[in-house]
Amino acid sequence: MSQSSDLIQSAQRTIRLEVEALEGLLAHISADFVSACEMILASKGRVVVLGMGKSGHIARKIAATLASTGTPSFFVHPAEASHGDMGMITGADIILALSNSGTTAEIVTLLPLIKRLGIKMISLTGNSESTLAKAAEVNLNAHVMHEACPLNLAPTSSTTAALAMGDALAIALLEARGFTAEDFAFSHPGGALGRRLLLKVEHVMHTGAELPQVARGTPLRDSLMEMTHKGLGMTAIVEPDGRLAGIFTDGDLRRTLDLPIDIRQASIDEVMTVHGKTVRPEMLAAEALKIMEDHKIGALIVVDENDHPVGAFNLGDLLRAGVM
Structure with missing residues (x-):
């Protein structure tokens, strides 16, 4: 019984800390968020999302959400970008780079080339004073006080916050574009919604x-x-x-x-x-x-x-x- 109680308390603590992290994001939705949205809306290219490790998993999901809600987007692995995949990115695109520390080496290595190509960049970090945040045109602050991990090491609260910020960005863009349920169906023709909205x-x-x-x-x-x-x-x-x-x-x-x-x-x-x-x-x-x-x-x-x-x-x- 004691072990069961400990497991339940651990789970509740984790969720409580992540809820607190999400609530803390509300204060960071400011002029920078508006600038990021306006930059993407004005772009004639795609949003290229970068991220390493756990941030890479979140970046893949953000790219998928953007693409399915009216903002053309795809994920590029930063390490692969250094070995040829930068050729996938054009000057008309916008980079959305995720790094909780803002110092991820594989992304920082790309900064000189990004600047040389004139590609605009939005950073999504937990450190607004970091190398990545200062190199970006706009930084989306996803700082959290504590990870849910009791060692304060495993990315937990920080990845949840980054995912929520990405969702907030995608939905704000969706609404700004006037994206409809029928538009959504065209991105999901094989799903139940697609069949209901497209099948005649x-x-x-x-x-x-x-x-x-x-x-x-x-x-x-x-x-x-x-x-x-x-x-x-x-x-x-x-x-x-x-x-x-x-x-x-x-x-x-x-x-x-x-x-x-x-x-x-x-x-x-x-x-x-x-x-x-x-x-x-x-x-x-x-x-x-x-x-x-x-x-x-x-x-x-x-x-x-x-x-x-x-x-x-x-x-x-x-x-x-x-x-x-």
Whole structure:
């Protein structure tokens, strides 16, 4: 029990110290932060993020966050930069260099070349009087009083603070650019958000020979055969000129069984839902799903500008596409 208590107290102490480090950052969000944002917003290049060791891991994450939120960015390892990777950086780029001490040798070694090439630099350090901070056009102060490590050695609070400062920078830039959810989706086309915001009805609908449809006046039994063959649980009914007349679904069939009619003799016209809800091919699949949920329907007909059926889909299609 004593060991368990010690472990819990250690974890709580670590989190408390890191929370204090983050709260201390608030005082450092000042004119320098504004200058860093304005410098990046005015740049026509990329943000190249540098960092060694644990700062390098944080730098990779910051670069990824910037890139996915509207600020083109990538990570360069400082040691590799000294052996050819400086060629990846252009004069139009901005360097964001991370070093808690501000004296990381691999980054300091690059300073003369950075200056010679005229590349602007933002430093993110825990020491505003350091070599790196003084060499930069702007220094983002991420100083922390203590590491969460009881030896005050392992980068813990300092890396948390640097990560938070990087997130603050990325989000401030995102808002300044007017970056939208749709913009975010274009950076994440393989994710759930990308599918919801980019996938259109035309990408999930069944067309051509897969589209279930019958003409007005078709016997109900033949319409049921069309539904069975196409497997969407519904069929469109069309006018002689090709316009949509109605829709008949599995749900309509169940309701039809309660009607005082002979389904072997009935025409589809007698039991169809006249016209019904429709969508257009260019509509977002997520919008179509909202219509289906609001009206408690399991399938939709897709029509063109002349109200001619051009496709159909059901909830199963949206589920397979990852929209729901």
